[in-house]
Amino acid sequence: MRINRRRYLTQKVAKILIWMAALSTMGVMALIVLQVLSEGIPVLSPRFFLESPRSMGREGGIFSTIIGTIALTVVAIVVATPLGVGTAIFLGEYTREGRISRVIRFGIGCLAGVPSIIFGLFGFVFFVIYLNMGWSILSGGLALAAMILPTIICTAEEALKAIPYSFREVSYSLGGTKWETVTRAILPNAMPGIFTGIILGVCRSIEETAVVILTAGSSLIIPTSLFSPVRTMSVHFYILAREGISMEMAYGTGAALILLVLFVNIVANWRLNRYIRKRA
Amino acid sequence: MEFKEKFIEKILLLIAFSSISILALIAFFIFGEGLPLIWKIGPKAFLFGERWVPSQGSFGILPMIVGSFWVTFGALLLGIPLGLACAIFLCEWTPPWAGMILRSAIQVLAGIPSVIYGFWGLVVLVPLVRNYLGGPGLSILSGSLILSIMILPTIISISEDSLKALPPSYKAGALALGATHWETIWRVLVPAARSGIVASIILGMGRALGETMAMIMILGNAVKMPSSFLDSARTLTTNIGIEMGYATGDHRQALFATGVILFLIIMFLNALAIVLSRRRVG
Known part of the structure; x- marks a missing residue:
């Protein structure tokens, strides 16, 4: 009996420790988000979003950095989505498990682990200098596309795998070719x-700082073409905070960033649930 | 018809290969910029030199390598137990409502931009460390604390997946033999999911080694060999991040060479994680 009691005591202690770990994880999340939001939300106002920064960001708003964020994200998604989904279709539907698919999967796994500063260095020497695109939306967007590609491939591949095999059999039995099966029955x-993967890519692009600062520059002027340099909200936040330009503006930008990422996540979940319900 | 199908297949193959050729391009360009300088000053002087004074042409990155590993080690020390506990919480002991809250908390943690982690560390953690433990506050300790939070989502999600992938018979068998729930988890489930858990730790380590912006804000960036957790330090990534903006000539090449070393370390860790997670039990 005594031995048994000790075993259950161990279990009790372990249970308490694990609950403490879970609670402290939630607590830290709440601390970070609430700290930034509580200081930052009072700064937010329509003018903050609709005016461009003045005197290095000490005054005005963050309008041009919002435009920069959107422009870079759009370029990254437009480039990475076809590449990523195409790769996933090739891996999932067009090839059997073998040497080729193993090599591709290994390469993607490695690409997924490459730190962002390396994507930044690469984007700088390849797009900015070698291809002579300069610090621009295009360079930044392409570097970001390379960074989010593994995410899009992996989620798209999971999505393809989740389609029951019967869908393919029915399509073939109706005389569909492989491509017709892929485009009409599976995709x-x-x-x-696939949409989830794209949203994850959007979030990573919005958050990223190291890549953007090395490839898109940090100009505060509203961009006019794909070759204009831009500053994103994350880079703006970083510069405001690190160079101590304005704590107030930094908190405002930080709060806007957190709200934006939360908003994108919520919309994605909501849209997804609706889509699934409609098709089911 | 036949022709069109063949054509599409070729295009898809091309797309798949261009996706992974990005990795090759990255390696080619970073090595191309960095290797000449490593040869010029000698691999030994570069890797084991303790002086980094670009204006005098001395490029030794040992302090950065050591700094990177201190910070990462500190982050793992806290991140592994916390992450593993959360993973166990999520797949074994959760009342559904608590699981949902923790899951969304982790989602939010994964979504917070790294500059915001850095900023929070700077305004909240750094003053705490300075006031209660002394030193400049901008220190390895503050950096490790922040990093341990940043790598949590990676460790939790991959460990959770590998725990969930175990056949239910493992748990049923252990419980039937009279083990308590905790003994089942600790002696049967966790060891069986070992390879996935180790892979999650290695990937977390990769994330920690690769983090740049948050570390620039918190570590203080002094180039010297760290001697305690309260010392300021510089990592491989922050070395690149801070100086890339104005470096030219040899100095810029030295930063790319720093990138080469970082790239090699990360590739090694990645390959290890991939091989480990392939070896699934059951």
Whole structure:
């Protein structure tokens, strides 16, 4: 009996420790988000979003950095989505597990682990200097596309895998070719999963600082073409905070960033649930 | 028809290969910029030199290598137990409501930009460390604390996946033999999911080694060999991040050479994690 009691005591202690770990993880999240939001939300106002920064960001708003963020994200998604989904279709539907697919999967796994500063260095020497695109939306967007590519491939591949095999059999039995099967039977049903990957890519692009600062520059002027340099919200936040330009503006930008990322996540979840319900 | 199908297949193959050729391009360009300088000053002087004074042409990155490993080690010390506990919480002991809250908390943690982690560390953690433990506050300790939070989502999600992938018979068998729930988790489930858990730790380590912006804000960036957790330090990544903006000539090449070393370390860790997670039990 005594031995048994000790075993259950161990279990109690372990349970308490694990609850403490879970609670402290939630607590830290709440601390960080609330700290930034509580200091930052009072700064937010329509003018803060609609005016461009003046005198290095000490005054005005963050309008031009919002435009920069959107421009870079759009370029990254437009480039990475076809590449990523195409790769996933090739891996999932067009090839059997073998040497080629193993090499590709290994390469993607490695690419996923490359730190962002390396993507930044690469984007700088390849797009900015070698291809002579300069610090621009295009250089930054392409470097970001390379960074988010593994995310999009992996989520798209999972989505394709989740489609039951019977969908393919029915399509073939109706005389569909492979490509028709992929485009008409598989892709429409894999859409929610692919969409999730794209949203994750959007979030990573919004958050990224190291890549953007080395490839898109940090100009505060509103861009006029794909070759204009831009500053994103993350870079703006970094510069404001690190160079101590204005704590107030930094908190405002930080709060806007957190709200934006939360908003994108919520919209994605909501849209996804609707889509799934409609198709089911 | 036949022709069109063949054509599409070739295009898809091309797309797949261009996706991974990015990795090759990255390696080619970073090595191309960095290797000449490593040869010029000698690999030994570069890797084991303790002086980094670009204006005098001395490029030794040992302090940065040591700094990187101190910070990462500190982050793992706290991140592994916390992450593993959360993973166990999520797949074994969760009342559904608590699981949902923790899951969304982790999602938010994964979504917070790294500059915000850095900023929070700077305004909240750094003053705490300075006031209660002394030193400049901008220190390895503050950096490790922040990093341990940043790598949590990686460790938790991958460990959780590998725990969930175990056949239910493992748990049923252990419980049937009279083990308590905790003994089942600690002696049966965790060891069985070992390879996935180790992979999650290695990937977390990769994330920690690769983090740049948050570390620039918190570590203080002094180039010297750290001797305690309260010392300021510089890592491989922050070395690149801070100086890339104005470096030219040899100095810029030295930063790319720093990138080469970082790239090699990360590739090694990645390959290890991939091989480990392939070896699934059951």
